[in-house]
Structure formats: structure tokens, C-alpha cells
Amino acid sequence: MSAKLIDGKQIAIYLRAELKAEVEKLKQKGITPGLGVILVGADAASVSYVTAKEKACSEIGIYSDDNRLGAETSEKDLLALVDNMNRDPKINGILVQLPLPKHIDEQKVLLAIDPAKDVDGFHPVSVGKMVVGQKAFLPCTPHAVLQLLIRSGVKLEGAEVVIVGRSNIVGKPLANMLIQKSPTGNATVTICHTKTKDVSAHTRKADIVIAAAGRANTITADMIKDDAVVIDVGINRIDDATKKRGYRLVGDVDFAEVSKKAGLITPVPGGVGPMTITMLLYNTVESAKTAAGV
Ligand code: GUN
Numbered sequence: 001m002s003a004k005l006i007d008g009k010q011i012a013i014y015l016r017a018e019l020k021a022e023v024e025k026l027k028q029k030g031i032t033p034g035l036g037v038i039l040v041g042a043d044a045a046s047v048s049y050v051t052a053k054e055k056a057c058s059e060i061g062i063y064s065d066d067n068r069l070g071a072e073t074s075e076k077d078l079l080a081l082v083d084n085m086n087r088d089p090k091i092n093g094i095l096v097q098l099p100l101p102k103h104i105d106e107q108k109v110l111l112a113i114d115p116a117k118d119v120d121g122f123h124p125v126s127v128g129k130m131v132v133g134q135k136a137f138l139p140c141t142p143h144a145v146l147q148l149l150i151r152s153g154v155k156l157e158g159a160e161v162v163i164v165g166r167s168n169i170v171g172k173p174l175a176n177m178l179i180q181k182s183p184t185g186n187a188t189v190t191i192c193h194t195k196t197k198d199v200s201a202h203t204r205k206a207d208i209v210i211a212a213a214g215r216a217n218t219i220t221a222d223m224i225k226d227d228a229v230v231i232d233v234g235i236n237r238i239d240d241a242t243k244k245r246g247y248r249l250v251g252d253v254d255f256a257e258v259s260k261k262a263g264l265i266t267p268v269p270g271g272v273g274p275m276t277i278t279m280l281l282y283n284t285v286e287s288a289k290t291a292a293g294v
Contacts, residue, residue, distance in 0.1 A: 003262040012274035020060040033288035034063040036085040041071035075104045086114040092287040093119030119283035142174035144275035157186040165212030166193040211252035218252040227263035
């Protein structure tokens, strides 16, 4: 391996220690940041994400209100719970874990969250503010990618960035963040997706490749140029009988080969994942401070 690792786990430890100290100071003023967490159903990946988010909250002193609802929960009941959390002063952030079961209209639920508590940054008001460069809650995964790039000293201004994946959660918001006229933006961004004719033709020219396609081995070594920065947002479960839990986690990048050619690369696990949760904690603390006028 010739690439340097971007150690998301270590950067997250450092940031969470800062946030923990900030929460302690807020508690001395009688302010405890609170996160309302809603999980509908028992999708294995979602259960593990939500559990990790709540554990991270508890580690830094954020109160979390855990709501695990059955897969058959009606849209009406879910909206009523969101409405309760909107009114609850102990709750500064609301997290409805996605995806939701098919009988629930995801956009309707996201729209019901008070934008002042939208710590996931998925509400159209948050998205709109982010696009026009106003202060808003930034969605956690793209914000995590941006922080990893900045904290690893990667030059964004003028960089050619290719994002593979156009989801509302990662690809679209990340492209918007990276093109902002700001010292943490000013990049030239291309988004590739399932209908892109020749993904390699784009990625081979990129200084920074960000894989957010949700498919293992989407990015192979022949698709990147020497010394490219490669950020892997993917988390895919691959059956593996040698593991006790029966699977292992891999990203969207063929790490073994790409890491021989890239200049900088994030691992999976231990790259974007721990930072994503950290940005959720960050948004929740910011929301509590705003609510308290601090
Ligand atoms: N599902 C996958 N990523 C996310 C996320 O960042 N937030 C929520 N709420 N659901 C998700």
C-alpha cells in the first residue's frame, strides 16, 4: 500500500472529545442537548447505525430519546411522534432513520420535522439554505466527507472532484457543499450515476474521487489516476463464513488495489462512518446552543 490513510476514527475521537467538553460546559448552565431518535422496523443495518448513534450520544453526554417502532407503524402514528418531539423542549434534534417502510411517505415525514431540529439536514428548508450558502444544518455524511478532506489538508480550491452516486443523502448535498464560493469549497464537481455513459472517463481525470454508490468494487484501481484522493462512503455487507457474525463490511472501493495507486484513502470501516456520527453530535449540540440562545 502506498496511499496514506485518512484515519476517520482518530479524527472523530479528537472531535468528540471537543464536543464532550462543550456539552459539560452547557450542562453547568443547565442545558442538556437532547436527540430524539426514531427507528421504524428492524432492518439490520439501520438497527446497528441507530445503536451506534445513541451510544455516541451517551458517551459525550447528549440525552437521547430512543423510539424503536414496529415495521407496521402507521404514517399517522409516526407523524404524531414527530409532532410531539417538535414541541418537546428537551429535544433539540430529531433523527428519523431512513429508509422507512414502503407504506410510509418518507418526504412527508421529513417535511414534518421542525427545521430548527433538523439535525440530519434533510428538510427541504435545510437543503435550500445549504444550496444558497446560508447557515443551515449540514447533512451528516457529506459534512463528514468535507471535514475529512479539510482536516487532511486536501486542497479543494480548483480541484477536480468526481462523486459517484447522486443520492439525496450524500451525492447531491456533497456536490453543493464542494462548489460553494468559500475556502472550504471552490472545487469543480462532476456527479456520475447509473446512467453515466463512461464513469472511468470522469474518475480517471479526478484529483478527488468520492464513492457513494452503495455497491462494492464500484471504484477499481484502473479508474483512478496516480496519487488521487479517494473517499469511500460505502458500507456494504459481504457474506463471510470466516467471521463470527457471518459477514464483513466493505466500502464501494476496491481498497486492496486502489490503495496501491492513490495518494490518500479512507478505510472501511474506520473512515467516513465514525465522522458521520460525529457530525450528528455536532449538529445536536449546535441546535441546543441556538435554542438556549448561547
Ligand atoms: N440512513 C442512511 N444514512 C442516514 C442518515 O445520515 N440519517 C438518517 N436519518 N438515516 C440514514
